[in-house]
Amino acid sequence: MRRLGQLAACLALSTAAATAAPASAQTLKMVAHSDLKVLDPIWTTAFITRNHGYMIYDTLFAKDAELRIRPQMVDKYEVSDDKLTWTFTLREGLEWHDGQPVTAEDCVASIKRWGARDSLGQQMMAATGSLKVVDAKTFQIVLKEPFGLVIEALGKPSSTVPFMMPKRVAETDPFKQIDDYTGSGPFIFKKDEWKPGEKVVYTKNTKYKPRAEPPSMLAGGKVAKIDRVEWQAISDPSTAVNALVQGEIDLIEIPVPDLFPLLKADKNVSLYGWNAQGSQIIMRFNHLHPPFNNVKARQAAMYAIAQEDFLRAQVGDPEIYRVCNAPLVCGSPYEKSYGNLLIKPDLEKARQLLKESGYDGTPIVMMQATDLLSSNQLPPVGKQALEKVGFKVDLQAMDWQTVVTRRAKKDPPAQGGWNIFYTTTVTVDADNPAGNAFTSGGCDKAWFGWPCDPEMEKLRSSYAKESDPAKQKEIAMAVSDRVMDQATYIVLGQYKAFGAYRKDRISGWLPGPVPVMWNITKK
Structure with a gap:
């Protein structure tokens, strides 16, 4: 309850902040659960880096709200009668942020790097005889022994997520961090604006081609409806809640529970159990x-x-x-x-x-x-x-x-x-x-x-x-x-886990095990 007193005092002293101009209608300002310093989501299982990964990378498969694995970058796939050869064809129109097309070679290299670090990926790779590029859009996983979790592995929703990266990046030693953050996801990482301890900035990938299906947790159409997302580094929970109440930010990923009463008392703020599982x-x-x-x-x-x-x-x-x-x-x-x-x-x-x-x-x-x-x-x-x-x-x-x-x-x-x-x-x-x-x-x-x-x-x-x-x-x-x-x-x-957001400003925050920023609309 000590934080309640701190926040009450802070609110009493911040009448000037109450009249501050609201954030840009096309910019979402949020406080993530920690500062971002490590940028390689294969090198570490830290959730803040995983969340960064979902902003800029895409996945071959994804889990929907019914906890079913659905194709994401993949258009179609086939399995041989003996269950040993899995053939995957990518969707048309997939591009990296630098404008180059996403290819089967990129995906094969990405799977290999992920498979060297992730525990489920290690099991899949141990059962794999070869990864083959068939053509620019098609590749195969050829198993040497039965492995019943191929799709579950490729659609793994959380750390370590099999994010797809360009071949030149994915060929980085899996035990060393990458230094090229080119993805193909709905947002682009603005490295030139990244200030550890202060903010992380992402901009909308205007060339991203979402799936046609409605969004469902991590699957379906990843439609970025805002132009810019800023992660503000505010480590003190009371300061973060004060910023939300005063309208200086739009969203807090995980406020501390002892501040819930103050959040509930604000008619413009909503507590949201985004991680129901x-x-x-x-x-x-x-x-x-x-x-x-x-x-x-x-x-x-x-x-x-x-x-x-x-x-x-x-x-x-x-x-x-x-x-x-x-x-x-x-x-x-x-x-x-x-x-x-x-x-x-x-x-x-x-x-x-x-x-x-x-x-x-x-x-x-x-x-x-x-x-x-x-x-x-x-x-x-x-x-x-x-x-x-x-x-x-x-x-x-x-x-x-x-x-x-x-x-x-x-x-x-x-x-x-x-x-x-x-x-x-x-x-x-x-x-x-x-x-x-x-x-x-x-x-x-x-x-x-x-x-x-x-x-x-x-x-x-x-x-x-x-x-x-x-x-x-x-x-x-x-x-x-x-x-x-x-x-x-x-x-x-x-x-x-509960988040908090300004319901007078934003809507469309999807439920799931990961706080995703696509589909959010700012009023």
Whole structure:
């Protein structure tokens, strides 16, 4: 409630701002959930970079509001009788922002780069014998063994999204960042106006050819109805809400819940649950270095946790959060609960496991992204919980983009590495073993934290090859069990994301797991 007082004072002192000229009718000004510093959506899974990706790139397939995968850049596709050869033909009229046509060669190179980094992409590429260019608009994925998730992989809605890039860009080493941001999507990134810590600017791609179908979540016609989008970097939640109330901006991607009453009180502002499917919060371990290279140390941390402490601190409102210890998401077909684990701590068991792990008292490095409103309140809660059972915690504050860069380092914690960080993912990325990057046990190819678990990889591979839904579910339950048994990561619960916007100015914000700016109209 401290922020309420701050905002009330701010409003009382800003009568001059109330009479300021409104934003241009063709410019959408918004506050994103964090500042944008990393521009390569294949190099990182950070959601702010994913959102940037959706502004400027397009995808071969996309997920609609009914959670069905639909063609996007693809016009048509065929599958051979043996299910091993997939042939894709691109739509006519697709162009890169530099005016060059989008070709099959571009798409093949983009799939290869994405497939080297994404966990589902890695599985698909492992089952692929070759990627073939047939002609300028047609290419094939030729499998060497059954893989039942080809379309699901190419239509993956969130991190890491298989965005299509020009061949010259897609040939960049997947473990190095690109420096050319030419896309083919509905908006164009204005690098010359990009000021990290201040603003990001996009302009309408007037040559973009949208699909003829109505827009539906991430699928259908991506029609940019505004000329310019500006992401304003305002890290203080009260300042952002004040700017919205005063009409200085049009939209906030994720305002903090304790400011909802002030937003609801303004007749010109609407709270909007754009991510109805919700998000999942996790604590991620670094499996490479002590103490969490030892399963008993990870289990000790797990038995020290009470999810609601984290949810209360970060989300606040019980109406929009859910205590849930199912790794593959509560409310999904693969939901499986585990009694009081992560719900009610067992401190004695945690202390015993920590002792058995041989933990030597070296402080663990826990990163805190102070500017990320979806997880910035979690680390202090985690520090307190772990210290209760005998861990020593070095809580290090930094901005989210520093976390994004640092979490990719495999160096020991004392040499600039890390032991724990926190993140969130949309539930549509976590509700099955193939798409859930956190479950990967692929060693160097696994998501940040790099668990090395051959048994887990065998399960995930079996899931991807299985076509019988009943057997898929059986495998998914085994994956869930493995996550909990090995304490691969810690699930901290789920919540629904709400945005806020000036309803007297804009309309057409589409629901989905990603905040998309096409289809929005400014009055």
